[in-house]
Amino acid sequence: MSTNNNIAQARKLVEQLRIEAGIERIKVSKAAADLMSYCEQHARNDPLLVGVPTSENPFKDKKPCIIL
Amino acid sequence: MCDQTFLAITFGPCDSCSENPVGRQSRLDGRSQRATKNICSCCSPFCPFPMACQGLASGETLKSLKAESETLRKKLEEERKKLHDVELEKVAEKAEALGELNMKTRRTLKGHGNKVLCMDWCKDKRRIVSSSQDGKVIVWDAFTTNKEHAVTMPTTWVMACAYAPSGCAIACGGLDNKCSVYPLSLDKDENLAAKKKSVAMHTNYLSGCTFTNSDMQILTSSGDGTSALWDVESGQLLQSFHGHSADVLTLDLAPSETGNTFVSGGSDKKANVWDLRSGQNVQSFDTHDSDINCVKYYPSGDAFASASDDSTCRLFDLRADREVSIYSKDSIMFGAASVDFSLSGRLLFAGYNDYTINVWDVLKGTRVAILFGHENRVSSLRVSPDGTAFCSGSWDNTLRVRQEGRGVVRELKQGGTTPYLKNIFLFN
Numbered sequence: 004m005s006t007n008n009n010i011a012q013a014r015k016l017v018e019q020l021r022i023e024a025g026i027e028r029i030k031v032s033k034a035a036a037d038l039m040s041y042c043e044q045h046a047r048n049d050p051l052l053v054g055v056p057t058s059e060n061p062f063k064d065k066k067p068c069i070i071l
Numbered sequence: 072m073c074d075q076t077f078l079a080i081t082f083g084p085c086d087s088c089s090e091n092p093v094g095r096q097s098r099l100d101g102r103s104q105r106a107t108k109n110i111c112s113c114c115s116p117f118c119p120f121p122m123a124c125q126g127l128a129s130g131e132t133l134k135s136l137k138a139e140s141e142t143l144r145k146k147l148e149e150e151r152k153k154l155h156d157v158e159l160e161k162v163a164e165k166a167e168a169l170g171e172l173n174m175k176t177r178r179t180l181k182g183h184g185n186k187v188l189c190m191d192w193c194k195d196k197r198r199i200v201s202s203s204q205d206g207k208v209i210v211w212d213a214f215t216t217n218k219e220h221a222v223t224m225p226t227t228w229v230m231a232c233a234y235a236p237s238g239c240a241i242a243c244g245g246l247d248n249k250c251s252v253y254p255l256s257l258d259k260d261e262n263l264a265a266k267k268k269s270v271a272m273h274t275n276y277l278s279g280c281t282f283t284n285s286d287m288q289i290l291t292s293s294g295d296g297t298s299a300l301w302d303v304e305s306g307q308l309l310q311s312f313h314g315h316s317a318d319v320l321t322l323d324l325a326p327s328e329t330g331n332t333f334v335s336g337g338s339d340k341k342a343n344v345w346d347l348r349s350g351q352n353v354q355s356f357d358t359h360d361s362d363i364n365c366v367k368y369y370p371s372g373d374a375f376a377s378a379s380d381d382s383t384c385r386l387f388d389l390r391a392d393r394e395v396s397i398y399s400k401d402s403i404m405f406g407a408a409s410v411d412f413s414l415s416g417r418l419l420f421a422g423y424n425d426y427t428i429n430v431w432d433v434l435k436g437t438r439v440a441i442l443f444g445h446e447n448r449v450s451s452l453r454v455s456p457d458g459t460a461f462c463s464g465s466w467d468n469t470l471r472v473r474q475e476g477r478g479v480v481r482e483l484k485q486g487g488t489t490p491y492l493k494n495i496f497l498f499n
Contacts, residue, residue: 006133013136019314020143023355026392030154034373034391035162038416039434041371042166045415050459050475052169052417057478061197061214062177062460071476 151393159386159395163434169417172430172440175476177460179469180211182218187464188245189451193234196457199472200241201464202229208243210255213462213472222253222263231279235286242270242289244277250291252303271301279322283347290333290347292319298335300347312345314352321365326372334375336363342377342387356387358394365409365451369433370416376433378407384421386433398431400438409451414458422449422463444471 046052057063185205192199198219202208206227210220226247233242235252244250250271253263271277275294282289283300288309292298298312298319317338325332331347342363344354361380368375374388374395383399384407398419405425412419412433419431428442428449447466454461460474 010133010136013133013140017136017140017143019352019355020140020147022351022353024143024147024150026354028150028154028392029390030156031159031388031391031393031395032157032162034388035157035159035395037390038159038369038371038374038388038395039163039166041369041373042415042417042434045370046167046417048458049413049415049417050457051174051413051454051461052415052475053482054475054477054480055459056480060459060474060478062472062474063478 151391154391155393159434160436163436166434169432169439170481172418173476174430174440174442174473176444176471176473178213178216178472180213180216180472181469182209182211183207183468183470185468186447186466187450187468187470188228188230189232189243190453190462190464190470191232191234192453192455192462193238194236194456195238196455196459198234198238199462199470200232200234200243201470202232202243202245203468204228208232208241208253210241211470213460220255220263224251228276231277231291233281233289235282236284237286240286242280242282244271244280244291246276248273248275248277248293248295250277250280250289250301252289268303268306270303270306271299272306273297273299275318278318278320281322281324283324284327290322290324292322292335294318296337298322298333298345310347310350312343312350312352314343314345314355315339315341320362323366323368323375325368326370328372330372334366334368336366336377336379338362340379342366342375344389354389354392356394358385359383361406364406367410367412370412370414376410376412376419378410378421380406382406382423384410384419384431386419396433396436398429398436398438403429408449409463411452411454411461413454413461420452420454420461420463422452422465424448426465426467428452428463442473445469 183203185203187201187203190199190201197214199211199213206224208222209218212219226245229243229245231244240252240254242250242252249269252268252270254266270289271291273293273295277293279292280289287303289301296315300310302309315337319335319337322333322335332344334344336342340359342356343352346353359379359381363377363379365378366375373390374386376386378384382403383397385394386396388395405423407421407423409422417433419433422428426445429438430440432439445465445467449463449465451464460472462470462472464470
């Protein structure tokens, strides 16, 4: 019966929403602070942010001059 | 003497659920029966066919279930709103300014005969696997730009490819609805196709694949609306993940320290977070206005970014259970196809259908650079495992490896009052 399918779907949806509504959440201020502190801690080691010295760079250009 | 009463059976609604029909006995002579409650077999506690009866538990109706789901949705909204005490951008005003960002193309990998659809880095930070529309999958050495291996798949539109953690195999798939694993041999002349192993079987195209933390298991996403976890050796399905109402277009595994979850994005505009072991959908985010083409976890595992056809990228925090930032501009009108974070999570690289790559400051929400160079859509983008470079694959048949271009390590400026960097247009 199609009504049985609808019922099964509706029941599944309710159960899924129950699970989602019940999870533990933290404040955005705390979450944001944690994201920021992670960035700060690792910024110095982020080569795309601070750069790689040419001497250690495996992708360095082999040409004598660098065309900008 | 038996009193023959002529009883007729008429049908009326069940007294309990008001829906299912129930036969009532009524006397033909019009005198009413003893008042008994007439309930359908579904509502009756003595239902003789409990297995066949998929009906409602007592008290439930389709209407009541729908009402309950509405209430739960509203409750979800309220709970999320309660904790929304500040915007990420506000908190990020204290963050140090980024200063000038100078990205240079170091390598251009040419060799594909058609659109590059997907790429992945090897853990050795030098090899790259890429797949294209014409069915070719190529393994490159990005340092030398040499092609180390090439496989021709028996299908076109190879939309997904991945490097195994050991570096000894690659996985790929697309319109063949399968994910196949090819062990890579050191012997360049060996026919890779001969050792191919079909691992995953879906009922629609394969949109994404990734190895878990070993070569032994693969996670796949498909146009059939499901994701699945497979054992590579036996090809057995270990767990399947149902919940998207349309094609699943992308997935990303949580960084290993944060546990056994993954996030998927789909054409239903939703991003769902799943528990690998139980198959349960634990969180869902539906703020995008169009298909989600790519999802990537933030390096700490506490958040993930998404790229969508609605031309925005967004950041969702898992512990706050909401979207916390949106990366968009009125001038960006084309869909975003791929995103990845830099090592610290401060930069978000996003490839778009207007052929550009925009680099966003994740915390402040501003764009810090636009990178030109590709001559068609940027379809995939990944930062290398050690964060020294990132590679972008494009419908212009090439891949480009780019890095921060100065050649020296610089100090980041302190303090939040330094003005933001103006947009830098880099033609490289």
